[in-house]
Amino acid sequence: MLYVKKDFTEGLIQIAILLSLCGLRVDLGMEPYLPHSWHDMILGPTSALTQNQFHNLRNRLEEGHSLHPKSVDLEQFFTSRRLLGWARSLDRLQVPPVELETWVVQQELELPPGGFPARPSLPETEDIEADRIVPPVENQAEDEELSDDGRSGALLCQTSHTEPLQPPVLVPENPCSDLELQWQDLLDILQPENPNVEMMTSFNPTLDIGTSGAFQDVESDPLPQLSKSLDCVVPQAHQPDPHLQHGLLDTPNPSELPPDLLPLTPSTELDDHSPTLNRRATLRNSAPYSLNYTDLLADNDLEDFVMGANNFTSFSMNLFTQEDGMESENLSDFGVNFQSCDLPAPNIQQKNNLTQDLLASPSCAFLLPEEDEDGLPSPLTDLLEDLNILEGMRLLDIALEEGLGPDMAARLGEEAYTDGETFQQETGRDQRPPSQKKDGQDEMDSDSGLSVDFSHSPASSYVSEGSTPYSSTSTPSTPSPSWVSAVESPFSEDEDREDEDDILGSDMELEVTVKQEKLEEEEMGAVGGDVKQVFPANYMDHKLLHSFNWLEHIGHDHTYNQPLLSTSRRKMAPKQRRSLRHHKAKPYHNISDTENWNRDERRAQALKIPFSNELIIHLPVEDFNDLLSSYQLTDEQLTLVRDIRRRGKNKIAAQNCRKRKHDVLLSLESEVSDLRHHFSQLLREKRETLRHIQEMKQRLRALHKEIFSHLKDEDGRQLNATEHVLQFGPNDRVTVASVAADKNSKKQKDKK
DNA sequence: TGAACCTGTCATCCT
DNA sequence: GGAGGATGACAGGTT
Known part of the structure; x- marks a missing residue:
């Protein structure tokens, strides 16, 4: 799991960079887990810069050189301090584990509508990298505990339960090699030390399906159970398993529910970032455990929001799709920002619409159609702005060089001496x-x-x-x-x-x-x-x-x-x-x-x-x-x-x-050059991160759709994703709750 | 011849 | 209060 954690950390850092570039303050608290390359990229240069400048200052002082208040060293030092503070702000992303866990599930369940998912379009390496997601380190001790235990099941609800977790496993009896491969890959990736995953092959979709608003309890590990459920869902028409169906969809009494069930929905706001910034009030008014991926892209409220969300011991998934035609109005009260949940169907048209919406977004329209190398709607308008800035910087640089003239430029190049060299030259020949x-x-x-x-x-x-x-x-x-x-x-x-x-x-x-x-x-x-x-x-x-x-x-x-x-x-x-x-x-x-x-x-x-x-x-x-x-x-x-x-x-x-x-x-010229290089590097990372987010979002949509396509109520009717949410509670319980029940429970909780 | 640059000098502030 | 460092401003010389 260590490498999984590492990759997941990288993903978090990417998100942190993304959010930071969006002007958001994020806190990962994962510095100890940062890979070296990330340290170099995010913290290393600035830290090293500061340290070097500290060192320079100290050397200058030790050498008896006076340090003028306007000394270059001091100026560089304070500049470095600013840069360091800025860079450190990048690692303050605190992503609720549940959301990222959901992403993991979604990544492995990239099921196209109406069929089993094909392999992701990403290169295999990227796919694996994206799949190797571990929960964010909200609690370092906890994370260390998980690491020590080598739990691959840290995928789910790690913040509360200590029992080994099992990854979701879907092995449909329906012979679909793609799906089997998907889940087997997921199993391999998420639980390498637990290869013997129980393959559930029977499931009774008609048993204990509570659509009336009662929660449906899953009496097993959350995601494993979900996996089992999904596993059974796929072949449910063939081999229904009453017990499992009951376990998955059994609706417990709302009073028995854990107080902190987190409805989580694969919001399209992963794509549309600008509306999310405007929906902060909605999020604030919603239940404290209302989560969606848009929150990750929220601004200053993100930190508080995420901090609060990380205290939850369970989460729920509010799964619904845009094709259900469900508006968020009736669901917003449940803490889910359904207003932003205009989940497009994973088809080209909707994807294009999504891209257009994002482009129309004033502040966070990330996607630009011409920049996507992989055919994904990943180009970013803000990246355009960044590129404009870069272009301006480039022009300024050219202007500076022209203004300085070749002689000056040559001299600047020749006089790139260090402090020590300077004094040697000055006192020497x-x-x-x-x-x-x-x-x-x-x-x-x-x-x-x-x-x-x-x-x-x-x-x-x-x-x-x-x-x-x-x-x-x-x-x-x-x-x-x-x-x-x-x-x-x-x-x-x-x-x-x-x-x-x-x-x-x-x-x-x-x-x-x-x-x-x-x-x-x-x-x-x-x-x-x-x-x-x-x-x-x-x-x-x-x-x-x-x-x-x-x-x-x-x-x-x-x-x-x-x-x-x-x-x-x-x-x-x-x-x-x-x-x-x-x-x-x-x-x-x-x-x-x-x-x-x-x-x-x-x-x-x-x-x-x-x-x-x-x-x-x-x-x-x-x-x-x-x-x-x-x-x-x-x-x-x-x-x-x-x-x-x-x-x-x-x-x-x-x-x-x-x-x-x-x-x-x-x-200053050197600093400008360094900053320009650092900025371009961050832009590249941002682009990659957004592309990954897009892919993960698409997979999550497919996962939700696939899950609810196999969930049926007591009457054998397919559950409406817009009316139910999956909730992962403590004790590895996965429940399917109706939105109305969730609303009632939250109201009760608010009254308390 | 004028502009740009370099350098010395003065005035001023500050330590 | 003097000495001296730092620096803006100015002037003269040079290119």
Whole structure:
């Protein structure tokens, strides 16, 4: 039974998805029974997403990264929480066992009108899958008990009785191989551990048929007895069995009836979902145990309704067909929504009508004629809406891609890095494409006061060029501070030249030698003179360098830390060099020294600030204050130094802010893609679920029709399905009660 | 030449 | 209250 339960669970989940897509809140409470694939589909992605984002958040926090309130991680986290809550709402379908049990019976009794049913049109696998329905897990403990007992008979009324249940067995004496196959399949599927099913072959249809309104008690297991009854019904004309007939149709005193008999009818509302939403009031006004399959598709009332229904220990089936011409008006009082029970005869015409009705349904017209692959009326108008949404999403996606342009799209594709990778890239060697490297080069011409290249700074005399910590030539593992001397720095100009060779290849300017560069540095003239004379020795040791470890966590490209002018020039693209030549025309510029210096650099040079802008910017506040206190600086110098520090930090902040924006954009695009995929997956599941529901409904109709075609009253007249209901009560009793009697009993119960 | 984009800077708010 | 982070807005440069 385990696999049966599994498949049944899948069916429930499908229904849950369906209902959720319809905007209904369902609760299965079957998470422990969800197959892995379903977990992945329903809970897995979102759960995994949330967990991953939790993990990301935790990692980010553990790594010392600050978590901004608008952080992508947080945003993703809350988004994931919403998604998780939404996904969890899918598993809250609580289907009354009786209804699903009825479906099971119906599935195995797909009897066409006037004859025994042919094999279902579904593929065999689907057929078996649909047949392997186990009762919903309303009570987990109970379900576990059933599972432990290995009861195949859990098909019927599991919520109350604990006796082993037997599946319905119909073995008509009338040699009909199809029917035998049907019931044998049912037996095999529903009761694999109980193969020896008693085959009832005799039945007396004329005995104790109570049509006057009294309940007809079945003194055996509900469905087995029903099966027996059906078994006898088919050949009833040949071998009537008074005892069985009596057992099945014996009408007990209404007072003896269990209080919670659930009339259950195979409503066509399985097809027509929209009216069911409007019939909530009817359901609410009806008896609490009035059930039909429409209820499964009801909206918010579904949960309460189903919760209440699950407490029932028995159920009844109100079987009637549309062809009986019975309207629901006279039956609605019995808790059966007969108004919606316009059961169409299982013929093509009615099926078409049904489809039309469903299509005409405003909210839940599921069927669309062109989508059914199996020829079933399963296409859905709401699916059309979904498809429209998908189409809109697709167009939006196209628009976005077009709006972003190929460059942006390519960049988005290239920059699909993770958080960790991001920081590695940001702190490591600049791996940007040449164009972006060029942008980085451009920054050296900006007005930013953050050009803290020590080659331009007063400290340039002891700092090797190209060794700036965040320049494009620094390595990821060792963001060496720029004030490290050429000897100390592992990133000397030789390494810079290697990178430059990669970039410019045979550029003639590559012939610039280190000596030439040093000459240029000397020409530039450090404002502060020899740094070794200006800076305390402790600024050069590793102890000081360690104070800059926090820089490693700056998530951005410090491209403003440009290398020496000569090196920069060698790295420049031709256009940039042209631009540089253009700047040469400006007065005051000296290509050999201040050409690439930014405003603050020049100001610092003009005011003879004795330390570099990078030091001004990146020193911790305490060290910075100590540094300022170490020198006798004028107010103007102090103001400039503080402005340089403020602008420098703000520049870094701006870069981080923009990068965050970009990351948010990437994250949102990824989220949209994931959601789109998830949505399409849910649509596919919904389509399949609805198709299964249609098939089950048809089988149920056939089953009802077949059952009542073989039930006869005391006078040997065939029972009217619209006037009687099958009720499955406790103690495995199946009764046939008239609608009037059922009404009376309910009234009595209401009075109590 | 104008649009789009990038980047630095300022102002402001907030911690 | 200062320092600094975050961010919108603006301006200038570049393509």
